[in-house]
């Protein structure tokens with residue numbers, strides 16, 4: 001008789017919802033009342049955006065119609081642990097651009113250009129295996145089998161191999177990872193991916209520093225950096241897609257020869273305020289003229305951030 005097809009135990013889950021993520025974050029991190037359920041540890045900063053002439057000419061959005069816009073920014077550690085070890089791991093950056101007429105634009109990126117999964121399901125599986133390992137219900141060998149069954153996750157892991165974490169919050173590129181679209185004056189909307197590049201260049205920790213530093217040093221280094229240099233400047237660079245480049249796969253980069261446009265500068269001027277506490281840096285809440293792509297991770301992020309915001313503002 002016909003047997004039902006065997007389901008590979010290392011396949012990614014068939015579905016993934018925002019609440020599935022909130023649940024697995026709770027398994028991994030326990031109760032963290034008042035904290036963000038992702039990127040729990042972080043520091044608020046403020047600054048300014050100045051768009052470039054090229055941005056104004058090429059894209060039709062109020063984001064680039066301003067001479068400059070005030071920014072609320074938050075640098076953070078990936079993961080939901082409020083006491084995350086800062087010697088290792090990806091850093092994040094959320095920015096809220098404050099435009100005229102109470103309009104906002106948000107971006108939230110990571111120090112890694114690729115996502116750990118081509119879709120939310122693959123990433124959820126990774127977190128679920130990690131939670132099982134933490135609970136003693138699975139082993140790292142299971143995780144290796146999970147990676148083998150989900151080869152799309154390989155590019156992200158390869159990129160991260162051999163790289164130490166950044167020496168300062170402001171000494172790394174940050175990548176938006178997902179594709180977005182920008183309206184153009186006389187053509188169809190242009191797909192792009194963004195990155196922030198520190199003008200002073202990138203700097204990683206040395207292997208020796210990873211061993212010798214205390215687990216907390218990033219907030220202090222940011223304060224010192226701003227005291228010493230007065231500000232930190234990033235170039236905001238967009239990479240433009242060509243026809244046929246997939247806009248729905250955050251686990252894969254576009255070919256390296258795609259045109260890049262410097263969209264403006266993002267300057268950090270101060271840090272340490274509490275004004276980030278109520279802010280939700282939801283990357284789908286964007287200025288007119290900018291729109292999210294069909295990347296399936298984006299709408300899950302949006303819902304998960306809203307749930308997390310509701311929880312933390314209610315001290316849950």
Ligand code: HEM
Nearest residue numbers: 021036038039074092093094108109110177304305308309
């Ligand atoms: C399924 C995928 C993801 C889920 C479920 C998720 C979930 C979350 C949650 C719940 C928060 C806390 C939000 C808040 O309380 O305000 C958060 C913060 C954050 N996430 Fe994600 N995330 C995902 C993917 C990503 C990706 C792809 C990026 C980068 C491109 C990213 C970057 C960030 C950053 C920078 C923050 C901190 C924002 C802040 O400082 O408020 N996340 N994430």
